[in-house]
Amino acid sequence: MVASVNERDRFYMAMLASLGIEKGKPFNPNENQRKALEQGAQLGELIAKANSFAKRFPGAQYWKDRQWDVVLNITEPSQRVPFYDQLWERSAWFYEAVTNTKGMVSKTPGLGQTYLGAYTDAKGNWLDGGKNYRLHVGANPPAKQFWSMTVYDIESRCLIDNPQRKADLSSRQDLKKNADGSVDLYFGPTAPKGFENNWVQTLPGKHWFSYFRLYAPTEAYFDKSWKLDDIAAVE
Template identity: 90%
Template sequence: MHALLRRTGFSLFALFASCGVGAQAQAAAGDTRLGAIGMEGELPARDAVAALYAELDFQQATQSYLWALPLVSYAQWQAEFRDKLGAKSGDLMVLDSYEDKLGVITANATTPYILGFVDLNETGPLVIEMPAGPTAGGIGDFWQRAIIDMGQTGPDQGKGGKYLVLPPGQQPPDDAGQYYLAKSETMNVLVGFRVLDPDPAKGKALVERFRMYPYAQRAEPAKTRLLSPGGKAWSGTQPRGMAYWQRLHGIIQKEPVNERDRFYMAMLASLGIEKDKPFNPNERQRKALEQGVEVGELIAKANTFAKRFPDAQYWPDRQWDKVLNIADPSQRLTYYDQLWERSAWFYEAVTNTKGMVSKTPGLGQTYLGAYTDNSGNWLDGGKNYRLRVGANPPAKQFWSMTVYDIDSRCLIDNPQRKADLSSRQDLKKNPDGSVDLYFGPKAPEGLESNWVQTLPGKHWFSYFRLYAPTLAYFDKSWKLDDITPVQ
C-alpha cells in the first residue's frame, strides 16, 4: 500500500483544501461535489488519492448501514431478549403491558405480542403447533422476509395447525405432509403472532396452547417456556455508533451469505467486517464506519419520514403515507429487490407478513403513517393537535391511532402511560359519528379520554391502523383527515 493511503486523522475538508486550488504542483483543479480536487492532467493529483479513497470508504459504510437495517434490527432484538430478559432459543416472550412493549419498534399498543427467536443452528428443523383462534402472525427470516403467515392470513386460516421450519438447504423429511412447510434462507428466525380476541382470558388460554420444539424431539416435546419482561427495560432499536457494526459483524458469523448480498459483503470486507474473521477495524476503517453510521441514519430518517416512493402518499390531498411500500414480503420485484422501501420500513418498524400487505377486504391489516401536520410541518411534542376520524371507519375488527417517539421509533414513553386511541376504547363521539382525537402536552378539558400526551422538546409520528380493512379503504371512498394544529 502506498504511504499516502495510510495517512489518517485528517478531515476530508482539510485534505481537499490542501490538494485543491493553489497547490503549485497541480496542473488543474477538478471542481466536484467534494470540493476542488487537485488534478495532474486527466488524473487526480497524487496527494488527492487518499481523500478519494476516504470518500469511497465513507460511501461504502453509509450504503452498508442502510442495507443492513433489517438484519441488525432482529439481531439487536434477539440479543436484548437473551441478555436482558433471559430468553433462550425457542422461548416465547409475552409482551402485554405498556412497559413490556416499550422496546418494540412501532408496536401495536392494543393487542398482546407473543414472540420468540430461534437459532436453527441449535435446533435443526423446528415444529410449531399453532392453536386455533383469532390470531395474526408468521415466521420470518433475519432479513425480515416473511417465510409463511400463521393464523387468519396463513394456511391454517385461524383453525390451527402444525408448521415445520427448515434451515437453509435442508430437505423435507418423509412425514413433511403432516405440516405446513416453511423453508428459511437464514439460520435464525423470528416466530411471532398477535392475539386478536379482546377477551384477555381467552387470549391467555390460546397462548398457553402454543408449542414450539425441535423436530428431532417431536415424540416427546418439552413444554414451550413463556416469559415476560417483568418490568425490565430493553430496546429493539438498532444501536448507534460502532455498536451497530459490532452487532452486524456478530450476526453475519451465524448466517449464510445470500447471493444478492455478495457485493455488499465486499464493501464490508474493505471496512474490516468479514465472515469467519474477527472485527478489529484499523483507524481508517473505524473513521469511515463512525461517519457512515451517523450519516446513514440521517438518510434513513429522510427515507422513512419524508418518503419519495411514487405511490407512498395514500390520498393526493392528504399527508398520510402508506408506511409499508414493500410490494411482497420477499422484497423482490421482477428486475430488482426493493432496497430503499426495505430500508424505510425496517428503520421505522419490524416484521413483514403477507397479512400486513393484504389487499383483500376483510383480511389482514393496513398501516398509514403521519409524520407531519396538514401543512407539512413535523409533529412537535410541545404543540397541540387534533385528528378527526370520520364516521364509519373501514375496519371490520377495529381501528387504532398510535403515537411513537421519533428517536427510538417506539411507543411514546410519557407520564400518561398511554400511546394509542382506538375503537376498542370508550371515546367521546361527535353527533355525526366522527371522533376527534387530541395530541399534546395537556389534555383538552373534558376530552381526556380522547387524548394522548406528547412530550415538549421531542418530535413524534403516528400510525393509523385498520384491522380487517373493508372495501371503503381500498377504493378510497372513505378518507382520513390530516392531523391539524389547535390552540
C-alpha cells in the first residue's frame, strides 16, 4: 500500500523531488549536495528556534508588560484559516511540542487548558541554566482544576534531565506558600534554603524554557485581571 500525501504537503514533496528525494527511489547525493543539505539543516534549526522562542505572531505576547507568550497560536487543530494554512504558527508549535486539540485553544472559561511560554527573564535575557531565578505566582491563580510550571531543555525540547529528576512544580504538590496564598518558585543549579520543595534544578552550560499551564482556566485569565509575574533573575 502506497502512503498518500496530504494535499497541503504536495508542494513540499515537489521541492524535495528537485533535490533528488522521492518516495521509493534511492537518494545518492554528491558531495556538494550533501554539504548544501547539511548547511540547510543547520540554518533550518536556527530559523525554527527563532520562530518558536521569539514569536512574532499577532497577539502572541499575552500581557503587553510581561514576557509570557501564548505558546499555541494555531486557531484550530486543522491549522486552517479562510485563505491559507498557518504554516509558521504550525511549525513553531510542532518544533517545541507535539499534538494539539480544540481544548488547548478553548476560549470558554472553565474548560480545556491554556499554555503560556517563557523563554527569557523579566529583562528579556535568555534563561540560563547556570543562573538562579524566582517566579512569583500570585494568589488565586485562575485555574478551576490546577496549574503547573514545567521546565524544558532548549536543545531537546524535552523535560529537563537533571540529577534532581524533577521538571515540574504545580498546585497539586506540597509547595511552601506565602501568607497571602501566593507562591514563589525557584530555578537554578542549587536549591534556596527552606524552599527545596519549590525548586527545579537547572544545568550550567544549558539554556531552558518553561510552560505555565492553567487547567480549566477561569474568567480572570481571559479578561487578564490576573497576571503572572515574569521569571526574575536572583542576584
